[in-house]
Every structure is written in C-alpha cells, then in structure tokens.
Amino acid sequence: MNPVIGGIPVQYLLGLAGILFSIGVLGVLIRRNIVIIFMSVELILNSVNLVFVTFSKALSHINGETIVFFVMAIAAAEAAVGLALVIAIFRHKKSTNVDELQSMRW
Amino acid sequence: MDEIIYMNLETSPSLLLFVFFGTVTVITALSVIFQKNPVVSAVSLVFTFFSLAGIYGIMGALFIATMQVLVYAGAIMVLVVFVLMLLSQRAETMSRYRKHPIRLVLLSVFVLGFFFLLYSALTTGVPHTEQMGKGYENAEYSFPIQGTSTVNAKGNVATVGASTYLDYLLPFEMISILLLVAVLGAVILAKKKLTEVDQTKDTVL
Numbered sequence: 001m002n003p004v005i006g007g008i009p010v011q012y013l014l015g016l017a018g019i020l021f022s023i024g025v026l027g028v029l030i031r032r033n034i035v036i037i038f039m040s041v042e043l044i045l046n047s048v049n050l051v052f053v054t055f056s057k058a059l060s061h062i063n064g065e066t067i068v069f070f071v072m073a074i075a076a077a078e079a080a081v082g083l084a085l086v087i088a089i090f091r092h093k094k095s096t097n098v099d100e101l102q103s104m105r106w
Numbered sequence: 107m108d109e110i111i112y113m114n115l116e117t118s119p120s121l122l123l124f125v126f127f128g129t130v131t132v133i134t135a136l137s138v139i140f141q142k143n144p145v146v147s148a149v150s151l152v153f154t155f156f157s158l159a160g161i162y163g164i165m166g167a168l169f170i171a172t173m174q175v176l177v178y179a180g181a182i183m184v185l186v187v188f189v190l191m192l193l194s195q196r197a198e199t200m201s202r203y204r205k206h207p208i209r210l211v212l213l214s215v216f217v218l219g220f221f222f223l224l225y226s227a228l229t230t231g232v233p234h235t236e237q238m239g240k241g242y243e244n245a246e247y248s249f250p251i252q253g254t255s256t257v258n259a260k261g262n263v264a265t266v267g268a269s270t271y272l273d274y275l276l277p278f279e280m281i282s283i284l285l286l287v288a289v290l291g292a293v294i295l296a297k298k299k300l301t302e303v304d305q306t307k308d309t310v311l
Contacts, residue, residue: 007118008124014229024139043154049158054165068173077288078288079186
C-alpha cells in the first residue's frame with residue numbers, strides 16, 4: 001500500500017472524503033428543500049468516488065477507478081428519476097418542502 | 107508510514123495544489139447546504155465538482171477527472187438547474203431544526219462524531235495487501251486475449267477502458283439497461299396525464 005499518492009498522503013484524501021460525506025449528511029438533515037437534499041446526496045456520492053480513487057491508487061489496483069465510472073452512471077440514472085419525481089410531487093402538492101409531504105405519515 | 111508523509115510535506119507542489127482544491131471543495135460544499143437560494147447552491151455544487159476533478163487530476167486518475175467534468179458538472183447539473191428553473195422556489199427553505207440552537211448543536215455533534223467514526227474506520231480498517239495489483243505500475247494493464255498471450259494497455263484511459271470492457275463487461279451492459287429504464291421512467295413520471303391537460307391549463311407546469 002502506497003502511503004503517499006503523487007505527494008499527497010492518503011490520510012488527507014480520506015479526511016477530505018470524510019468531510020464531504022459529513023457535509024452531505026448534514027445537508028440531508030437540516031434542509032427542507034427537496035432539490036437541496038438531492039444535491040447533498042450528490043455530495044455523498046462524490047465523497048465515495050474520492051475514496052474509491054484513493055484506494056485504487058493506494059492499493060495499486062485499477063478496479064477502483066472502473067467502479068467510479070459505474071457510480072457516475074448510477075448517479076445519472078438517479079438524477080433522472082429523482083428530478084422527475086420532484087416535478088411530479090411539485091405538480092401534485094405545489095410545494096418542494098419535505099415537511100409538507102406528510103400523506104404517507106401513519 | 108508517518109516519516110514518509112512528513113518528509114514529503116514541504117517539497118511537493120502537488121500537495122499545495124491539493125490544499126488549494128481541498129479548501130475550495132470544502133468551502134463550496136458548505137455553501138451548497140447553507141445558501142438560502144437554491145440556484146446559488148447549484149452554482150456552488152458546480153465549483154465543488156470542478157475542484158474534485160482537479161484533485162483526481164493530481165492523483166493521476168485522468169479518465170475519472172474527465173468524466174467528473176462531463177457527467178457531474180455537465181449533465182447532472184444541467185438537470186438540476188433545469189428543475190430549479192421549472193419549480194417556483196420560495197426563499198426560506200432551511201429546516202426548523204436550525205431555528206433551535208440546541209438542536210443544531212446536537213445535529214452538528216452527531217455529524218462530527220459520524221465523521222470521526224468514518225475517518226478512523228477508513229484509516230485503520232483497510233487491509234494492507236502486500237502484493238502489487240495490476241494496472242498501476244507504469245499505468246500498464248496486461249489482459250489475456252483468448253488464444254494468444256497477454257496484451258498490454260498503456261496509459262490511464264486505456265487501463266480503465268480495458269478493465270471496464272474485460273473484467274466488468276456484464277455490469278457495463280447492465281448499466282446501459284439501467285440508464286434506458288431510468289430515462290423511460292423519468293418520462294413517464296414527469297409527463298402529464300392526457301385527461302388532466304384540459305383542466306389544468308393555467309398551472310405553473
């Protein structure tokens with residue numbers, strides 16, 4: 001395992017990925033706009049991509065970078081379906097506030 | 107492991123670039139979740155994606171950096187901004203938890219603890235493989251062709267492409283089917299029903 005990737009220590013990259021993941025989780029928790037929550041999920045996916053590339057370089061194995069490609073494709077599919085759902089919900093409820101989407105609350 | 111890191115700290119220009127791009131990434135990511143206007147959040151997210159592409163470039167993952175700019179900063183952000191422009195957004199969209207300082211502190215403590223748990227798990231729980239894997243040394247990837255000996259692929263893009271189309275051919279085809287299904291589902295979800303068109307002529311969408 002290489003502890004340094006091109007002059008950058010692995011710990012710094014993992015720390016940056018962890019900070020990004022935590023910011024994404026905080027955004028999902030404190031925001032009410034459904035599009036902002038969607039952007040926070042994109043931040044989480046990007047931090048996972050950074051971890052994949054870091055370990056691909058640190059463990060000298062190319063498969064991590066290949067998996068990042070699949071993560072990006074799945075994120076694109078999720079963006080298409082999720083934003084279509086946002087449009088459908090907005091047409092139905094006239095709102096993008098997740099606090100007002102309570103019709104499935106028991 | 108530690109002495110190598112401290113030895114390289116002052117001599118590497120790529121570390122300075124990493125510090126710059128990492129700072130831009132964190133600041134713009136915080137701006138994404140704390141801005142009131144969702145369009146400003148979207149623009150901040152574009153900057154986050156570009157600086158992450160810069161970090162991938164420093165690490166030598168050129169194919170991933172290119173795809174980051176093309177897919178995330180291009181395609182997905184166009185979708186997000188398109189939807190933001192379609193919907194009529196109100197200004198205040200922060201959660202009610204933010205109005206109570208104790209709840210905000212509790213949430214922040216939870217997220218900070220989550221971060222340290224994640225960080226310690228990532229830095230200590232990795233299995234240290236002793237053998238070198240394929241595809242990294244001199245950016246070369248030797249793959250077997252049926253009937254002949256192995257063939258080498260050189261360069262980052264060629265190695266990632268060889269790995270995609272040889273080791274991950276079935277997942278690649280499944281991803282294409284998934285994208286087709288997702289696009290069809292998005293069209294079905296977002297289109298109006300034909301019976302609703304006459305009654306809702308004057309609504310926003």
